[in-house]
Structures are given as C-alpha cells and as structure tokens.
Amino acid sequence: MKKDIRIIISAALFLVIGLILACEREERGFRVQQPDSNRIASKQLGTLQAGETAPTPVTQNEYENNALALSTGKQLFSQMNCTGCHAHGGGGIGPPLMDAKWIYGSQPEQVFATIVEGRPNGMPAFRNKLSDQQVWQLAAYVRSISGQAPKDTAPGRDDDMQAKTPENSQHKEKPKNVAVPKSAETSQ
Amino acid sequence: MTQRSAKLTSLFLGAGLLFAACGGRQSAVNAAGIQAERLESLWWIFFWITAVVYVIVMIVLIIAWVKARRSSAQEQPDVPDPARHRRATTVVGGALAITVVTLFILMVTSFRAGGAINSLSEKPPDLSVKVTGHQWWWQIEYQDDVTPGNNVMTANELHVPVGRTVKIMLESDDVIHSLWMPNFHGKKDLIPIYPTTFYFNADKPGTYWGQCAEFCGYQHAKMRLVITAESPEDFQKWLDAGRQTPPIPTEAVQKHGEEIFTTSVCAQCHTIQGTGANGRVGPDLTHIASRPYIGAGAMQNTSDNLANWILDPQKIKPGIKMPQNQFSDEDLRALVTYLESLK
Numbered sequence: 001m002k003k004d005i006r007i008i009i010s011a012a013l014f015l016v017i018g019l020i021l022a023c024e025r026e027e028r029g030f031r032v033q034q035p036d037s038n039r040i041a042s043k044q045l046g047t048l049q050a051g052e053t054a055p056t057p058v059t060q061n062e063y064e065n066n067a068l069a070l071s072t073g074k075q076l077f078s079q080m081n082c083t084g085c086h087a088h089g090g091g092g093i094g095p096p097l098m099d100a101k102w103i104y105g106s107q108p109e110q111v112f113a114t115i116v117e118g119r120p121n122g123m124p125a126f127r128n129k130l131s132d133q134q135v136w137q138l139a140a141y142v143r144s145i146s147g148q149a150p151k152d153t154a155p156g157r158d159d160d161m162q163a164k165t166p167e168n169s170q171h172k173e174k175p176k177n178v179a180v181p182k183s184a185e186t187s188q
Numbered sequence: 189m190t191q192r193s194a195k196l197t198s199l200f201l202g203a204g205l206l207f208a209a210c211g212g213r214q215s216a217v218n219a220a221g222i223q224a225e226r227l228e229s230l231w232w233i234f235f236w237i238t239a240v241v242y243v244i245v246m247i248v249l250i251i252a253w254v255k256a257r258r259s260s261a262q263e264q265p266d267v268p269d270p271a272r273h274r275r276a277t278t279v280v281g282g283a284l285a286i287t288v289v290t291l292f293i294l295m296v297t298s299f300r301a302g303g304a305i306n307s308l309s310e311k312p313p314d315l316s317v318k319v320t321g322h323q324w325w326w327q328i329e330y331q332d333d334v335t336p337g338n339n340v341m342t343a344n345e346l347h348v349p350v351g352r353t354v355k356i357m358l359e360s361d362d363v364i365h366s367l368w369m370p371n372f373h374g375k376k377d378l379i380p381i382y383p384t385t386f387y388f389n390a391d392k393p394g395t396y397w398g399q400c401a402e403f404c405g406y407q408h409a410k411m412r413l414v415i416t417a418e419s420p421e422d423f424q425k426w427l428d429a430g431r432q433t434p435p436i437p438t439e440a441v442q443k444h445g446e447e448i449f450t451t452s453v454c455a456q457c458h459t460i461q462g463t464g465a466n467g468r469v470g471p472d473l474t475h476i477a478s479r480p481y482i483g484a485g486a487m488q489n490t491s492d493n494l495a496n497w498i499l500d501p502q503k504i505k506p507g508i509k510m511p512q513n514q515f516s517d518e519d520l521r522a523l524v525t526y527l528e529s530l531k
Contacts, residue, residue: 030506037514068507128452133511 032066035059035109037132061108063140067153070167073141074155076134082142085122088163089145094122095181097145098164099173106148106175111139121180147172214397216370220417221390223305224372230301237290305374308387313355317346321358321365321378321400324407324508325471325484330427340430341459343471344484346398346415348390349423358384366402369415375401390417397485406507412485433462434474434530445526448519457510460530470510477530495524 063069077083085094095103104114115135118125126135144154147170154168212218217232219225320327325344332338346369348354358367360378368375373388398413418426437443446463449455455465461474476482479489486505487493496503498520501510515523 030502034512129456131453131511131513133513134453 030068032062032069034063034133034136035061035112037112037135059107059109059112061112061136061140061143063136064108064143064149065153066140067155069137070141070144070149070153071155072134073137073139073144074167075159076130076138077141078159080126080130080138082138090164097142098170099146100176101178102175103178103180105177106143106146108136108139108143111142112136115139115142141167144170146170146175148175213395214370214399218371220371220392220394220396221373221388223308223374223388224370225391226301226304227374230297233297234294237294241290306387308353308389309355309385311353313387314352315349316355316357317348318357318359319346319367319378321360321362321367321404321411323362323405324400324411324505326367326398326411326413327361327471330430338431340427341472342430342475342479344413344481345479346413347423347426348415348417349420350390350393350417352420353387353389355385355387358386363404364402365400365404365411367398367413368401369396369398369413371396372415377402390415393417393419407505410484410486410505412481414480414485429478429531430475434460436462437526437529439525441522442526442529444519445522445524448515448523449526453511453513454523473527473530475530477528491524491528494527495520498523 063073085092086097089098090096095101102110104110104119112135114123115130115138116125116127118127130138140149141155143149144167147154147167149167151168154166154170156166156168158166216224217228219228316331316333318329318331320329326346328342328344328346330340330342356367356376358376358378360380362380364380365378366375367378369388372390373386376384376386378384394417396415396417398415400408400411402408404411416426437446449458449460450464455463455467457467457469459466459468459472459474461472465473477489481487482489482494482497483501483505487497498513499515500512501508502512
C-alpha cells in the first residue's frame with residue numbers, strides 16, 4: 001500500500017515536471033515584445049570614427065527565442081526572394097549566411113538595419129516593404145542560419161524538400177567582421 | 189438551489205438551446221433553399237423515427253427491469269420452458285424485422301434526398317462563383333466567361349440572386365477547408381490541388397452565415413462568410429458596382445491615405461483596383477467599405493475596429509499572416525479614412 005502511494009506520487013511529480021518543462025517549448029508567442037526599431041541608427045559604413053566610439057547598445061531580439069517567429073522568418077526568407085542571392089544560406093550572387101563572416105555586422109540590430117536599408121552591390125532595401133515585426137522575424141531567422149538562435153526554437157525542417165542541414169542542427173559559428181570581399185567591389 | 193430546481197433549469201436551458209438553433213441565420217433547420225429544405229425534412233424524419241424508437245426501447249427496458257426485480261424475489265427453478273422460448277423467439281424476430289424495415293426506409297429517404305440535392309447540377313448554372321479557402325478567410329471571385337475584365341474579386345462575402353442556380357467552385361490555397369452554409373446546403377470540402385463543385389439555389393432573401401467546417405488551424409473558428417441572398421435586380425446592381433474601380437480620393441486626408449497604402453507594406457499583400465496596390469496574399473480590398481465585417485467575420489467594419497486591426501491584427505486573430513504595423517496617429521487616421529471611402 002505504502003509502495004503504491006510512493007509510485008503514484010513520483011509519477012505525478014514526473015508528470016508535473018514534464019508539463020512545466022514542455023510549456024515554453026510549445027508556447028506560440030503571437031505577441032512577443034519586439035525591440036524598438038526607432039533606436040536603430042544607420043550602420044556606420046567606414047572604419048574611421050571621430051572621437052571616442054560610443055558603446056553600441058546590444059539589442060536582444062526576443063523573436064530568436066520563439067519557434068513560431070523563426071518559422072515565419074523562414075517563410076519570409078523564401079517569399080521575399082532572399083534565396084535568389086543568398087541561396088539557402090550558402091550564398092551565390094550574395095554572400096553566404098551560414099558561415100562566420102559578417103560584412104555589415106552579426107548583431108540583431110545590425111541584421112535588421114541591413115535588411116531595412118539595403119547594402120551596396122546588390123542588397124535591396126526592404127523599407128516599407130515589410131513591417132518592423134516581419135523584419136525582426138526575418139532577422140532572427142537569418143541569424144539562425146549560422147546557428148545563432150537557440151536549438152530548441154530554430155526550425156527543424158523545411159516546408160519544401162529538405163535542401164540542407166536544418167537550422168536547429170546547424171553548427172554555431174563564432175561571428176567575426178570582415179571587409180567587403182574584393183570580388184564584390186565594382187570597378188568604377 | 190434545490191436539486192429539483194437545478195434539474196428544471198438545465199431542462200429549460202437544453203430546450204432553449206434546441207429551439208434557439210431553429211430560427212438562426214446559421215442553421216440547418218431554417219432552410220432558405222430547396223436543397224436545405226430536403227436536408228431539413230430528412231433531418232426531421234430521422235429525428236422523429238429515432239425519437240419513437242428511443243422511447244419504445246426505454247419503455248421496454250424499464251418493463252424488463254421491473255419484471256426482473258420481481259422475479260428475482262421469488263426463486264425460480266432453472267427448468268426449460270418451451271412455450272416461453274417460442275414467445276421470446278417471436279418477439280426478437282419481430283423486433284429484428286421492424287428494425288430492418290425502418291433502416292431500409294431511412295436509407296431510401298436518404299438516397300432520395302441525396303439525389304434531389306445533386307439534381308441541380310444537371311442543368312447549366314445561371315452563375316459561377318469561385319471560392320478559394322485561405323488560412324483563414326474566403327476569397328470570392330465572380331467569373332465572367334465572356335469578358336474576363338468583368339470578373340469581380342471580393343472576400344468573405346457572397347452575394348447570390350434569389351431563385352437562380354449558383355455553381356460554387358471550390359479550391360484551397362493551403363490546407364483542407366470545408367464550406368458550410370447550413371441554410372442552403374450541406375458541407376463541401378476545399379481540397380488543395382483538387383477542385384470541387386456544388387450547386388445551390390437560394391429561395392428566401394436575407395443574410396446568412398457560412399462557416400469553415402473542417403478544422404484548418406488556429407483561427408478556424410474565425411473563418412466566416414456572410415451570404416446575402418437578394419433579388420436578381422439588386423444582385424446585378426451589386427455586381428455592377430463591384431466591377432467599378434472605387435472613387436478617386438478627393439480630400440487631402442484620403443489622398444494621403446492612398447499614398448500610404450500604395451507605397452508601404454499594405455500594397456505588398458492587398459489589391460485595390462485602380463491603384464498600384466496589387467498584392468495577392470491577403471483579401472482584395474477594392475470595396476472594403478461596403479463589407480459589413482472585417483477579418484472574415486471577426487469584427488464589425490467600423491473605424492475603430494479597422495484602426496485596431498491595422499495596428500495589431502495579431503491581437504484579434506493571432507497567427508494570421510498580417511503582421512503588426514507601426515503608423516503614426518495621423519497616418520493611421522488617413523489610412524482608415526481612405527479605406528472607408530472605398531465603397
């Protein structure tokens with residue numbers, strides 16, 4: 001009899017722990033607080049800086065912790081034809097997104113600015129073509145391509161035929177800034 | 189509350205629910221078309237026959253229970269009784285025969301109703317409407333086979349002329365949906381890359397509700413359709429109005445609204461005929477101001493609701509494709525004023 005009660009209690013505890021742990025993973029965050037887009041200044045294009053460098057505020061993009069937002073970003077990635085130049089992250093006409101190299105910065109707000117403002121030599125500006133919410137979702141997904149998003153929220157499969165390693169199994173690269181490659185510079 | 193009054197209340201509540209369903213704008217027992225009438229009479233035949241059967245079975249069950257209680261009181265020796273056995277065989281055989289005959293009658297009436305419902309498709313329809321299901325709204329297209337320029341595209345509202353045969357062609361853009369307009373017809377599924385059709389005929393003018401009847405995702409419940417059955421003259425008037433491009437904005441506020449709409453995020457997904465906005469992801473908004481509801485029946489089409497919808501549709505219908513938008517108060521007011529001019 002005593003043993004029975006112990007089994008029941010431990011089973012119940014197990015169930016409760018399982019339920020609590022599972023909650024966040026499956027939560028569909030439709031109403032995630034997005035970063036303030038107004039605070040994001042244009043990315044500095046040159047390396048020279050007058051005076052002391054102001055510390056860049058690091059923006060945490062909450063959409064990276066949200067599976068639904070990342071999958072929406074993934075859909076936008078193909079709907080907005082990002083694959084046309086970046087392929088599925090391997091690059092082509094545009095630079096690859098699955099490696100460690102970032103020309104215009106790897107931080108969420110830098111990726112946001114790159115999408116909104118466009119960049120020289122081919123990257124179009126998406127200002128007024130996507131709402132801020134969509135750009136934050138897209139930026140979250142772009143970072144997940146090189147494994148920057150948590151594994152438990154990054155997409156695990158493609159909507160179409162699986163073209164590459166899913167984002168949640170992607171090796172996490174250590175982002176580093178690089179200059180524009182010589183091949184991308186146009187001769188005037 | 190005593191137990192008895194609780195029982196009475198629940199009885200009245202249950203009866204109330206039953207009768208409330210009888211007069212509704214979204215009810216299979218308030219037929220507004222010849223096909224729904226067949227379905228309704230079939231429903232009532234089934235209802236009364238099964239009700240009588242239920243009552244008989246319950247009475248027999250109670251009799252058997254009372255008898256068994258009485259006979260168990262007096263010990264009975266377990267001896268075979270041929271007369272009793274014969275009686276029992278007759279009763280069971282008779283009940284079986286009645287059951288088979290009843291089921292057969294139900295089957296024949298059901299076949300006949302099915303045949304009558306499908307008989308409309310034998311003649312060419314007076315009107316063809318293409319209905320495409322999206323997560324979670326209905327795209328309605330009135331097709332003109334002779335002049336494609338006369339096609340009318342709208343969303344979440346179906347206008348039909350009374351007394352005419354309408355052919356509905358169903359397609360789905362994403363998952364399986366099902367169109368159910370209970371006052372007119374049974375359910376019909378919308379299946380991706382497999383077009384389905386049905387024919388129906390509206391007899392009673394009025395407005396009715398249609399609803400997606402196949403679970404299609406998070407906002408399945410808010411995938412509704414307003415059906416307006418009107419006289420052929422009124423219908424033609426509505427259709428002609430739908431073919432026109434909306435009036436060109438005259439006031440400065442409306443002009444500003446149009447500029448925002450056509451040059452910003454809105455135009456990426458929505459179409460307004462006669463402007464540069466020709467997105468095909470969301471509903472056609474050419475005559476949005478003439479529609480009674482927004483968001484596929486999610487809320488009434490008022491200025492406040494429209495403004496709230498534009499700013500944060502994810503609050504009203506979480507999970508839909510339309511994102512949250514950021515507009516200044518002035519821009520938002522201009523946008524709403526412009527949309528409300530699209531009669």
